[in-house]
Amino acid sequence: MSISEKIGKSALTILKYFSLVFFSFVALLPVVSCVITAFKTDEEYQNTNVMVLPHSWLNFDNFVNAFNKAGMGRAFINSTVILICVLLFSTLIGTQLAYVLNRFTFPGNKLIRNMFLFASMLPGVAMQIPVYEIMYKLGFINLLPGYIIVMCGTDVIAIYIYIQFFENIDVSLDESAIVDGASYFTIFYRILLPLLKPAIVTSCILKGVGTYNEYYMANMYLQDKTRLATVATSLYTFVGPLGSKYNLICAGVIISLLPALIVFITCQKQIYSGLTSGAVKG
Amino acid sequence: MNASAKATVKRNKRTFGEWLKSRDGQKVLVMLAFLIIPLVLLMVFTYIPFAEMVKFSFYNMKYVGARKFVGWKNYIKVFSRKDCFGALKLSLYYMGGSVIQLSLALYLATILSFKVKGGDLFKGFMFFPFLINGIAIGFIFKFFYTRGFVFDTVLQWCGFQLDNLPYWLKDRSINNISLVGTSVWRYFGQNMVLFIGAIMSVDNELYEAAMLDGANKFQQFKYIIMPSIKTIFVLNVILSISGSLSAFEPPYVITDGANGTGTYFVVMHEIAHTQQKVGLASAMAVVLLLIIFVVTILQKLFFKYVFKDGTE
Numbered sequence: 001m002s003i004s005e006k007i008g009k010s011a012l013t014i015l016k017y018f019s020l021v022f023f024s025f026v027a028l029l030p031v032v033s034c035v036i037t038a039f040k041t042d043e044e045y046q047n048t049n050v051m052v053l054p055h056s057w058l059n060f061d062n063f064v065n066a067f068n069k070a071g072m073g074r075a076f077i078n079s080t081v082i083l084i085c086v087l088l089f090s091t092l093i094g095t096q097l098a099y100v101l102n103r104f105t106f107p108g109n110k111l112i113r114n115m116f117l118f119a120s121m122l123p124g125v126a127m128q129i130p131v132y133e134i135m136y137k138l139g140f141i142n143l144l145p146g147y148i149i150v151m152c153g154t155d156v157i158a159i160y161i162y163i164q165f166f167e168n169i170d171v172s173l174d175e176s177a178i179v180d181g182a183s184y185f186t187i188f189y190r191i192l193l194p195l196l197k198p199a200i201v202t203s204c205i206l207k208g209v210g211t212y213n214e215y216y217m218a219n220m221y222l223q224d225k226t227r228l229a230t231v232a233t234s235l236y237t238f239v240g241p242l243g244s245k246y247n248l249i250c251a252g253v254i255i256s257l258l259p260a261l262i263v264f265i266t267c268q269k270q271i272y273s274g275l276t277s278g279a280v281k282g
Numbered sequence: 283m284n285a286s287a288k289a290t291v292k293r294n295k296r297t298f299g300e301w302l303k304s305r306d307g308q309k310v311l312v313m314l315a316f317l318i319i320p321l322v323l324l325m326v327f328t329y330i331p332f333a334e335m336v337k338f339s340f341y342n343m344k345y346v347g348a349r350k351f352v353g354w355k356n357y358i359k360v361f362s363r364k365d366c367f368g369a370l371k372l373s374l375y376y377m378g379g380s381v382i383q384l385s386l387a388l389y390l391a392t393i394l395s396f397k398v399k400g401g402d403l404f405k406g407f408m409f410f411p412f413l414i415n416g417i418a419i420g421f422i423f424k425f426f427y428t429r430g431f432v433f434d435t436v437l438q439w440c441g442f443q444l445d446n447l448p449y450w451l452k453d454r455s456i457n458n459i460s461l462v463g464t465s466v467w468r469y470f471g472q473n474m475v476l477f478i479g480a481i482m483s484v485d486n487e488l489y490e491a492a493m494l495d496g497a498n499k500f501q502q503f504k505y506i507i508m509p510s511i512k513t514i515f516v517l518n519v520i521l522s523i524s525g526s527l528s529a530f531e532p533p534y535v536i537t538d539g540a541n542g543t544g545t546y547f548v549v550m551h552e553i554a555h556t557q558q559k560v561g562l563a564s565a566m567a568v569v570l571l572l573i574i575f576v577v578t579i580l581q582k583l584f585f586k587y588v589f590k591d592g593t594e
Contacts, residue, residue: 012499016393016398017398017399019389019390019393020390020393020394020398020400020404021404023386023390023408023470024404024407024408026467027407027408027410027411027467027471028407028410029426029432029436030411030422030423030425030426030432030467031410031411031414031422033425033426033431033432034422034425037425049430049435050425050430050431050432050435051432051435051436093319093320093323094320096315096316096317096320097316097317097320099316100312100313100316100317104309104313106313112317112321115324115329116324119324119328119329121524121574121578122328122332122571123524123528123530123547123570123571123574125528125530125547125550125551126335126528126547126550126566126567126570126571127328127331127332127335127567129335129338129550129554129560129563129564129567130330130331130332130334130335130338130564131327131331132345132555133331133334133345133560134326134327134330134331134334136345149323150327152323153323153324153326153327153328178305183308183312184308184309184311184312185312185315188312188316209413212415213413213414213415213416214415215415215416215417216416220555231415232415232416232417232418233417235415235417235418235421236417238421246425246428249421249425250421250425252421253418253421253422256415256417256418257413257414257415257418260413260414260415261410261413263413264406264409264410264413268402268406272409272475272478272479273479275472275475275476275479276475276476276479276480
């Protein structure tokens, strides 16, 4: 290798790492500055620059205050209930739908697939105008089960993940079970569902993060914020009179994103693979 | 003929119980059981509302109370009111942002798909913003852009004077760019992960063969990486244009549409839920949906023409 080639190569390496470090910095800076501010006392917050590190990293006062002021205890309970119900219910109907669409040929199969695909193209914000009216008529406003049901209804990516997975499970497995006299229900629940576990884990993580972070519909359909706030909507407490106490707000923000961070650290691989498999097909 | 048909009906009736137990009957039963809930949900929360929305757009109405049929008046208003259709101009900013976002994601994905020290860590850092909830992002960036706070401090480290810096969220010449920045920040890591996934799906032997043949990094990019991510890249371009037209979240959570940052959907949301002019807002939604469909079809045709098999 000639000297000029070597120089070119190391220049490329430097550029490569410089880009990675720079954009990681860009990605982290807004969050890290929030963490720094969340540990500052009121006095520190007013008298020091935002990027100056706090005196003590053990000052959890803001976190405790934010947690209490925003009623986050209640909010975490609500979010947990919503999360469990939505995941259970949408996994069940999603896998069942994918099973029928993948294993049975019938007139309308393609039509149903296209109907779900088309539904995913409608922008959610626009659709909430008429959906609000329907929720109102059904008496679903300020009703936790109502919100849970509307959250289960529109999940195309999960269905695609399941269909793709079914395509890789050999049909001869079903056929031999049929020969043994198993019903379709048995085949689905006893044989296929257990095999589907990796796909279920993947799509549950994606759906879980999405549900936990959802705020637009939660804000609209769970208006009673003292009783029915979710973690995301509980942050609305900080709009208004508390709006400039950023040490408190930042603490609230950090609390709200901790669960997502924990899930991310433990399930990175599934999140990446889920996104990729959902996107290629969708 | 008639008699035999009657006989068939009779036989069917007699054996309905048996038919249920037969394979065909079981099939229909399981299909009904498994399809009914998803389809009902799809109807109730997507297709019925969709039809309602089209109907609303011809009425002068609130959520509750009397409705008056007004024909095309709402549609005329959408195009004549200054705050409605004019707001679509802002989507140009978001389109510019998505060009930057996609190129950046492609660049970083290319770097990360070769051997890099700490690659997973970098990938994680850049992806994480995607997992933060919208309201939190709103607060993070109100804080970030406040006069003399995070962004200004970092720029001062780089030698800028505070007096020369604009108010990032108030100054009308820059505030939309600031908002688009937050959206690029949030999604470039996610795009990057998608691209890495597509690049990784290429057989490794292809790279080895290319290396043996003496192909350099740029040639590898052009002849191996680009073709392998073409589908997903095209898909993301299509998504980003419709996404730009329906841009909503950054102004909704950060500026509430103040100081000329109200995108089309923010204006629509305001008209629908604050002013309660449901008919007008529905007309706005229908107009934008039509635009998105036309644009999507045009894009698909365009890419089909350019790439031959460009889409799927």
